[in-house]
Amino acid sequence: xxxxxxxxxxxxxxxxxxxxxxxxxxxxxxxxxxxxxxxxxxxxxxxxxxxxxxxxxxxxxxxxxxxxxxxxxxxxxxxxxxxxxxxxxxxxxxxxxxxxxxxxxxxxxxxxxxxxxxxxxxxxxxxxxxxxxxxxxxxxxxxxxxxxxxxxxxxxxxxxxxxxxxxxxxxxxxxxxxxxxxxxxxxxxxxxxxxxxxxxxxxxxxxxxxxxxxxxxxxxxxxxxxxxxxxxxxxxxxxxxxxxxxxxxxxxxxxxxxxxxxxxxxxxxxxxxxxxxxxxxxxxxxxxxxxxxxxxxxxxxxxxxxxxxxxxxxxxxxxxxxxxxxxxxxxxxxxxxxxxxxxxxxxxxxxxxxxxxxxxxxxxxxxxxxxxxxxxxxxxxxxxxxxxxxxxxxxxxxxxxxxxxxxxxxxxxxxxxxxxxxxxxxxxxxxxxxxxxxxxxxxxxxxxxxxxxxxxxxxxxxxxxxxxxxxxxxxxxxxxxxxxxxxxxxxxxxxxxxxxx
Amino acid sequence: xxxxxxxxxxxxxxxxxxxxxxxxxxxxxxxxxxxxxxxxxxxxxxxxxxxxxxxxxxxxxxxxxxxxxxxxxxxxxxxxxxxxxxxxxxxxxxxxxxxxxxxxxxxxxxxxxxxxxxxxxxxxxxxxxxxxxxxxxxxxxxxxxxxxxxxxxxxxxxxxxxxxxxxxxxxxxxxxxxxxxxxxxxxxxxxxxxxxxxxxxxxxxxxxxxxxxxxxxxxxxxxxxxxxxxxxxxxxxxxxxxxxxxxxxxxxxxxxxxxxxxxxxxxxxxxxxxxxxxxxxxxxxxxxxxxxxxxxxxxxxxxxxxxxxxxxxx
Numbered sequence: 001x002x003x004x005x006x007x008x009x010x011x012x013x014x015x016x017x018x019x020x021x022x023x024x025x026x027x028x029x030x031x032x033x034x035x036x037x038x039x040x041x042x043x044x045x046x047x048x049x050x051x052x053x054x055x056x057x058x059x060x061x062x063x064x065x066x067x068x069x070x071x072x073x074x075x076x077x078x079x080x081x082x083x084x085x086x087x088x089x090x091x092x093x094x095x096x097x098x099x100x101x102x103x104x105x106x107x108x109x110x111x112x113x114x115x116x117x118x119x120x121x122x123x124x125x126x127x128x129x130x131x132x133x134x135x136x137x138x139x140x141x142x143x144x145x146x147x148x149x150x151x152x153x154x155x156x157x158x159x160x161x162x163x164x165x166x167x168x169x170x171x172x173x174x175x176x177x178x179x180x181x182x183x184x185x186x187x188x189x190x191x192x193x194x195x196x197x198x199x200x201x202x203x204x205x206x207x208x209x210x211x212x213x214x215x216x217x218x219x220x221x222x223x224x225x226x227x228x229x230x231x232x233x234x235x236x237x238x239x240x241x242x243x244x245x246x247x248x249x250x251x252x253x254x255x256x257x258x259x260x261x262x263x264x265x266x267x268x269x270x271x272x273x274x275x276x277x278x279x280x281x282x283x284x285x286x287x288x289x290x291x292x293x294x295x296x297x298x299x300x301x302x303x304x305x306x307x308x309x310x311x312x313x314x315x316x317x318x319x320x321x322x323x324x325x326x327x328x329x330x331x332x333x334x335x336x337x338x339x340x341x342x343x344x345x346x347x348x349x350x351x352x353x354x355x356x357x358x359x360x361x362x363x364x365x366x367x368x369x370x371x372x373x374x375x376x377x378x379x380x381x382x383x384x385x386x387x388x389x390x391x392x393x394x395x396x397x398x399x400x401x402x403x404x405x406x407x408x409x410x411x412x413x414x415x416x417x418x419x420x421x422x423x424x425x426x427x428x429x430x431x432x433x434x435x436x437x438x439x440x441x442x443x444x445x446x447x448x449x450x451x452x453x454x455x456x457x458x459x460x461x462x463x464x465x466x467x468x469x470x471x472x473x474x475x476x477x478x479x480x481x482x483x484x485x486x487x488x489x490x491x492x493x494x495x496x497x498x499x500x501x
Numbered sequence: 502x503x504x505x506x507x508x509x510x511x512x513x514x515x516x517x518x519x520x521x522x523x524x525x526x527x528x529x530x531x532x533x534x535x536x537x538x539x540x541x542x543x544x545x546x547x548x549x550x551x552x553x554x555x556x557x558x559x560x561x562x563x564x565x566x567x568x569x570x571x572x573x574x575x576x577x578x579x580x581x582x583x584x585x586x587x588x589x590x591x592x593x594x595x596x597x598x599x600x601x602x603x604x605x606x607x608x609x610x611x612x613x614x615x616x617x618x619x620x621x622x623x624x625x626x627x628x629x630x631x632x633x634x635x636x637x638x639x640x641x642x643x644x645x646x647x648x649x650x651x652x653x654x655x656x657x658x659x660x661x662x663x664x665x666x667x668x669x670x671x672x673x674x675x676x677x678x679x680x681x682x683x684x685x686x687x688x689x690x691x692x693x694x695x696x697x698x699x700x701x702x703x704x705x706x707x708x709x710x711x712x713x714x715x716x717x718x719x720x721x722x723x724x725x726x727x728x729x730x731x732x733x734x735x736x737x738x739x740x741x742x743x744x745x746x747x748x749x750x751x752x753x754x755x756x757x758x759x760x761x762x763x764x765x766x767x768x769x770x771x772x773x774x775x776x777x778x779x780x781x782x783x784x785x786x787x788x789x790x791x792x793x794x795x796x797x798x799x800x801x802x803x804x805x806x807x808x809x810x811x812x813x814x815x
Contacts, residue, residue, distance in 0.1 A: 326701040349760065353688070
């Protein structure tokens with residue numbers, strides 16, 4: 001690292017949870033104004049290390065030095081006072097409080113016992129200037145979209161005048177232009193001497209933004225140095241411990257089978273306007289778009305989870321207009337929803353119960369449950385999707401993120417749908433699990449399923465799909481076929497007019 | 502280990518209480534006393550069974566005591582008009598109908614179940630008052646009243662009829678939850694309503710069915726009251742019955758977060774409450790301490806549940 005004295009040093013940090021040794025003796029120096037990228041697969045120990053540095057978890061062994069002094073941090077409040085501000089993965093706003101109150105929570109300006117509203121607004125304006133985030137300071141946080149709530153979190157982390165700001169996946173829920181603003185504010189912080197520890201799954205982001213990069217694998221720091229020496233390939237190799245081909249399969253033939261899913265004039269009261277498209281047998285059609293463009297709404301309308309105000313859906317030429325997910329499933333449409341934990345799984349229930357949730361009818365013998373058949377199916381399905389588990393009676397909450405996603409795919413398998421909609425299936429899973437999911441989708445398509453694939457990661461959509469629709473403001477704004485020119489697709493995402501090719 | 506302690510705590514508490522009382526008080530360990538405890542607990546066993554279903558599916562039903570009271574009054578009127586058989590059917594059916602109305606109103610409006618059933622409780626208690634014209638209604642025909650009384654108060658295989666009925670309800674509902682597709686849906690809806698909906702389960706129908714079942718149980722409790730006393734009164738069941746049923750269910754280890762639990766837990770909770778009351782009486786402890794002890798137990802049970810769930814999440 002540079003000749004500067006480190007502002008924060010982690011020395012031989014060890015942290016275990018029960019039998020799991022999450023961090024195994026990691027040392028890391030962070031100099032003032034450095035932007036350090038911390039990367040690794042899920043479960044590598046990045047978040048745990050970051051939380052130890054911020055005082056969320058006291059380390060089992062090792063020390064954290066801040067500004068040259070050994071500090072024993074017991075909670076995030078200690079961390080804040082020592083100069084380390086954490087922006088966690090989960091959003092932690094007070095829903096009823098306004099944007100500015102949330103931003104300055106914990107350091108609200110006072111005049112005597114009263115809140116100094118003028119000073120609060122002044123302070124908020126400074127932060128808004130710095131970040132270029134455009135939020136109404138008087139709006140209650142509960143009314144903001146997720147991406148905007150995240151902006152509030154970012155501004156809050158900035159408001160603390162910290163020596164080090166720790167950011168855990170800050171860009172996960174942001175659109176491309178919002179990510180630009182985030183990067184701008186990170187650079188601005190760095191220029192003012194604040195160091196940033198950035199955990200990210202986006203390697204391009206890390207390469208573009210950071211001055212140093214640290215790679216973790218299985219709780220250990222396996223690589224650390226200036227970012228200029230790294231490439232996507234070198235980082236991926238360090239993360240997985242072996243070189244992996246990073247490119248997607250280039251062979252992309254257009255599907256020529258008969259049309260399975262046909263959507264005509266789909267509209268919803270709030271977002272969608274006249275959405276029409278078709279997916280052929282064996283095709284994986286990608287839906288790309290910025291957050292809020294209407295991709296998930298299209299999926300939910302087809303699946304009967306949202307109300308549609310107009311439009312026709314057919315499967316294999318038969319009407320399949322669903323006003324409840326149960327109807328959609330009965331007509332051969334299944335959806336793997338965008339957030340596993342909140343919308344997909346029943347965390348406390350067993351693997352068996354989660355796998356058979358959508359096919360309970362199959363296991364009914366005059367209303368009685370055929371437990372034996374359910375367990376047998378569960379064991380078979382679990383094996384088919386290569387689930388890592390101990391027993392089918394195990395609660396799904398005990399599985400890792402990637403394995404939880406496999407449970408949802410296994411459930412879809414049991415439904416045997418003609419049309420499968422997958423909404424952000426790879427969010428928050430590691431590279432190996434991501435590849436497994438792509439392989440699974442390809443396999444389903446080869447079996448004749450029409451797949452509708454939604455992802456916010458444009459490289460992924462283009463890599464997996466042979467045809468992509470770009471959704472903008474609730475409409476189909478453009479259609480692209482492989483081979484793609486990525487610039488064209490990205491231009492379309494932002495609503496630029498494009499000539500389809 | 503922790504999980505096992507959490508799920509079996511009630512068994513330990515019940516066992517220790519039972520053994521302790523058996524040693525400390527010879528009159529406790531007798532068939533007559535056991536039959537007595539069961540008799541006193543029989544109606545609460547029914548309430549706790551339906552309450553368990555509600556809590557597993559993720560709702561509270563605070564209206565059961567009021568539904569039971571209104572059903573008792575309607576049963577008397579119906580028996581007087583239509584005879585005992587149709588009267589009993591009408592009484593139970595009325596409870597189910599009220600439960601279904603509550604369920605439809607709550608699922609259609611999205612009102613919180615706690616407040617919604619609290620409002621329903623007032624409404625149905627008022628309905629009972631209207632049906633009874635403000636007072637007590639009795640079965641006019643004395644032989645009919647005696648026949649009905651024979652069902653609950655008569656002794657069969659050494660136990661009163663009402664005990665057998667309560668045990669049958671507990672077993673039927675346990676079977677419904679554990680072995681039927683409907684039961685599986687109840688756990689799914691309680692475990693994650695959003696995921697169950699997107700998984701293709703008709704969540705609203707499941708919820709309405711649970712409220713209806715809860716009303717059905719309350720209707721049966723109303724009929725049993727008429728059978729035991731030959732009359733229906735506007736104060737047949739106080740709301741304490743509903744609160745006790747919820748408390749016993751939670752003390753038995755059914756999580757108030759929904760999605761898990763079993764009927765036997767609520768039953769054991771009720772019997773534990775009865776043991777405490779009964780035992781303290783036999784030991785000559787002042788009855789004024791009983792409620793305080795019960796209250797502390799309930800709090801401890803909920804705190805333990807909360808604590809173990811938090812440690813699971815870490």
